[in-house]
Amino acid sequence: MAIPSPARLHQPLTCRRPAARSSLQSADRSTAACRWQGRLLPVAAAPLRLRAVRAAAAARQPFDNGSGVIEAEGEEEDDEHPRLKIAIVGFGNFGQFLARTLVRQGHTVLAHSRSDHSAAAADLGASFYSDPHDLCECQPDVVLLATSILSTEAVLRSLPVHRFRRNTLFADVLSVKEFPRKQFLSHLPEDFDIICTHPMFGPESARDGWAGLPFVFDRVRVGDCPARRARAEAFLGVFAREGCRMVEMPCAEHDAHAAETQLVAHTVGRMLATLGLRPTPIDTKGYETLLRLVDNTCSDSFDLYNGLFMYNKNSTELLHRLEAALDTVKRRLFHNLHDVLRKQLFEGSPPLNRDGPPSPDSSSTAESLSNDRP
Secondary structure, eight states: OOOOOGGGTTOOGGGOOOOOSOHHHHHSOEEEEETTTTEEEEEOSSHHHHHHHHHHHHHOOHHHHSOSOBOOTTOOOOSSOOBOEEEEEOOSHHHHHHHHHHHHTTOEEEEEOSSOOHHHHHHHTOEEOSSHHHHHHTOOSEEEEOOOTTTHHHHHHHSOGGGSOTTOEEEEOOSOSHHHHHHHHHHSOTTSEEEEEEESOOTTTTTTOOTTOEEEEEEEEOOSSHHHHHHHHHHHHHHHHTTOEEEEOOHHHHHHHHIIIIIHHHHHHHHHHHTTOOOOTTOOHHHHHHHHHHHHHHTSOHHHHHHHHHTOTTHHHHHHHHHHHHHHHHHHHHHHHHHHHHHHHHTOOOOSOTTSOOOHHHHHHHHHHHHTOO
């Protein structure tokens, strides 16, 4: 009884390569189609030779010597845009939100998450893999991290990155940028390409489409060859094609701006939520805007808000400035109040209650005015 090759033990059915048809055929140097790469690879009968061929195939990349275009089996690339095989790691609400657009554009979407989202993936037209080894066997062109900020490091460590192709493109969509950049540079092999991105929108704010919404990105590390640059542009083209306003910006600059935009909005929204604000029959437009801010910020998890604070080095200073700004406004209000009270106590100015008895100065003034009348 033949012992199956160890290389097949972790392969999902959709990604397995066809085995040799018979011992007689495999004695010759026959060929078999490698479905997930769309090219022909030699297959030999001897198990050691078979494993060697498979290892060599796993190390090769379509972008090493190809056109930078991933084609689906049995169909040719159209003239519109290249198709990519994109693995979304972290298939929660935001991951599924991205998958809808990726599938609609014709990309192959693979999904992996700690929770079972196989039903949601099937509905979206994506393939779900609970085992990260199975995901690696499919050899994606792009691995896109859509995890929470707090779980990023643990998830990245859980991936068997050595089983991806040697220059796989890794990207993220986290709301902070310096933190994932450092994680990628620390945990990924030097041959891997890295692009840090932040879509400045989500399922609620982009329910009517992505057109005109900002998409921030930083090409942290992209190999200096036409094929790898083409793959990076194909990935960024996903968002450009939807009409996003593409903003190329260093990760550090992004975090400085994000502290003054996202963190302020989330902090104020959650502060107002603790007040228990509710709609009233006499709401002004400004008040309605505040209620929408509460809804938008509190619809996100507290982990997101906590991650914005924990992993953006500008956040602590920003919160101190926000607290100081509130104190400044309070001091100005109480200073004006104290001025009025001091005048009442020491200068004999009119009291705040206009319904009380008139002061002597005011009565004499009124009498002099009446005497001047004709």
